[in-house]
Amino acid sequence: MKKIRTLLAFEGRRMLTSKSTLIYVIIYFISYIISVIFFQLYGSDGSVLTEASAQSFPIQHLQAGILFTGTFIAIYVAQITRQERTQSTIKLILLRPVSRLQYYISKILSIAFFSMLLTLIQITVGYLVGMLFFGWHGTLVFGDIVTSGLTGVGITFLSGVAFAFAYFAFGMLMMLLSEFLPRLIDCAAVGIVILLIGQYAEVLPSIRPYVLVHQMLFFHQDIFEMSAVYNLRSAIVILAYCLACSFAGYYVFRHEDLSV
Amino acid sequence: MQPNKETVLEVSELTKKVDRMILVDHLNFSLEKGDICGFLGENGAGKTTTLRMMTHLIFPTSGDVLIHGHSIRTDTRAALSQVGSIIENPTFYLSMTALQNLRLSARLSDQHVPESRMMEVLQMVNLENAKNQKVKTFSLGMKQRLGFANALLCNPSLIILDEPTNGLDPIGLTELKDMVQGLSAQGITFLISSHMLREIQDICNRVEIIHKGQQIESGYVTDLLNQYKVSNMEDVYFACMGRRLA
Numbered sequence: 001m002k003k004i005r006t007l008l009a010f011e012g013r014r015m016l017t018s019k020s021t022l023i024y025v026i027i028y029f030i031s032y033i034i035s036v037i038f039f040q041l042y043g044s045d046g047s048v049l050t051e052a053s054a055q056s057f058p059i060q061h062l063q064a065g066i067l068f069t070g071t072f073i074a075i076y077v078a079q080i081t082r083q084e085r086t087q088s089t090i091k092l093i094l095l096r097p098v099s100r101l102q103y104y105i106s107k108i109l110s111i112a113f114f115s116m117l118l119t120l121i122q123i124t125v126g127y128l129v130g131m132l133f134f135g136w137h138g139t140l141v142f143g144d145i146v147t148s149g150l151t152g153v154g155i156t157f158l159s160g161v162a163f164a165f166a167y168f169a170f171g172m173l174m175m176l177l178s179e180f181l182p183r184l185i186d187c188a189a190v191g192i193v194i195l196l197i198g199q200y201a202e203v204l205p206s207i208r209p210y211v212l213v214h215q216m217l218f219f220h221q222d223i224f225e226m227s228a229v230y231n232l233r234s235a236i237v238i239l240a241y242c243l244a245c246s247f248a249g250y251y252v253f254r255h256e257d258l259s260v
Numbered sequence: 261m262q263p264n265k266e267t268v269l270e271v272s273e274l275t276k277k278v279d280r281m282i283l284v285d286h287l288n289f290s291l292e293k294g295d296i297c298g299f300l301g302e303n304g305a306g307k308t309t310t311l312r313m314m315t316h317l318i319f320p321t322s323g324d325v326l327i328h329g330h331s332i333r334t335d336t337r338a339a340l341s342q343v344g345s346i347i348e349n350p351t352f353y354l355s356m357t358a359l360q361n362l363r364l365s366a367r368l369s370d371q372h373v374p375e376s377r378m379m380e381v382l383q384m385v386n387l388e389n390a391k392n393q394k395v396k397t398f399s400l401g402m403k404q405r406l407g408f409a410n411a412l413l414c415n416p417s418l419i420i421l422d423e424p425t426n427g428l429d430p431i432g433l434t435e436l437k438d439m440v441q442g443l444s445a446q447g448i449t450f451l452i453s454s455h456m457l458r459e460i461q462d463i464c465n466r467v468e469i470i471h472k473g474q475q476i477e478s479g480y481v482t483d484l485l486n487q488y489k490v491s492n493m494e495d496v497y498f499a500c501m502g503r504r505l506a
Binding site for chain 2: 089092097
């Protein structure tokens with residue numbers, strides 16, 4: 001456990017102090033400002049916003065950021081896996097008495113934390129931009145939910161947790177795929193392709209609940225709108241992706257010759 | 261005749277095949293406490309592949325490596341806890357300082373490594389003034405020395421060095437030799453791979469020579485020089501190759 005904690009603390013520090021994270025914050029900030037401009041020009045027809053209020057701003061933008069957020073996760077996963085091979089820094093860790101299982105678990109936990117961090121960044125930047133342009137007045141409108149104040153904040157963060165869970169599963173899928181992709185850019189490209197193609201599953205009602213991209217788009221919304229049984233199935237689907245990808249990824253990694 | 265000493269490293273029928281190529285072919289040798297063994301061979305002989313198997317970076321096709329009796333295949337943690345190593349090039353996180361890299365490495369060991377030990381190893385390799393410099397500003401020679409400091413960090417009983425003379429100037433080479441021989445006198449065992457036969461001859465007391473993955477000669481340096489009636493390991497190597505081709 002001590003070594004997993006050490007590796008996790010190391011990844012956490014890297015995550016919080018890296019230029020990439022700062023770039024992601026800036027990208028979200030700029031995209032949200034663009035959304036505000038389009039809302040002010042064209043109303044809700046030109047933006048994902050339906051309510052000009054800081055209370056609604058973050059939750060209404062979560063889904064819209066799927067390409068950004070998914071790509072950032074694909075890049076992060078590639079940085080902590082594939083790049084460690086190409087730069088050979090994995091040697092610094094595995095030449096110590098650290099098992100491959102400990103190493104892999106630390107990466108899984110790092111991806112989980114990164115998913116939560118990205119979600120927190122989106123929510124925080126969303127509140128910031130919302131406050132700058134619309135102020136706190138008004139209500140939170142999200143699907144059939146209309147509320148305000150602390151209840152709205154609670155719903156936003158609950159939605160964020162569901163959102164982070166689905167994106168964590170995507171991160172696990174990317175970690176499995178990174179075992180087979182030679183470079184960081186390949187991982188990012190494959191991640192984008194999966195996100196684009198996965199959205200077409202929406203035209204097939206029978207399979208879409210089992211497609212991860214559908215859960216990334218809607219799970220954070222369905223937890224408020226759909227039945228408990230439906231949401232339980234969705235949660236199981238996401239969990240199944242997490243488990244299948246993590247076990248498969250570990251199996252490959254455990255038997256991999258690291259000629260670094 | 262050498263007196264009986266504790267066996268630190270035992271390589272037994274170690275083999276690595278990839279597709280149909282045999283990279284390492286049934287290697288057998290052992291090292292005793294305090295040995296400084298040169299693991300010699302030309303480029304592509306299988307030296308680094310062997311060292312990677314010893315440190316569990318890659319998996320043997322067959323055979324085993326025992327470090328203080330612990331199998332690298334089945335008891336990896338216990339085996340690696342007594343090893344410090346540089347495999348191919350020493351690599352560090354470039355955005356972190358020398359000391360931060362050593363700190364991370366120390367925290368991943370099985371023992372408590374105090375800050376004083378980190379400073380001690382940096383002083384041993386003359387990097388104490390660069391401890392707060394980011395590794396991306398280091399020259400190749402400085403990275404090599406930091407790699408050596410990292411290998412010494414956890415007081416290992418076996419140190420595996422892969423081409424440690426890369427990037428070292430003549431002063432650095434002399435310092436390396438003095439350090440290795442000083443530590444060997446304290447009971448630390450070294451396995452040093454190189455294709456620079458003359459340089460290694462000055463450092464090592466015994467050698468294992470491989471060619472195309474196969475062991476072609478082994479023994480103590482003085483014994484081999486007498487056996488082949490030559491004055492340097494290059495001539496021993498060529499004599500082995502000549503005998504092999506004959």
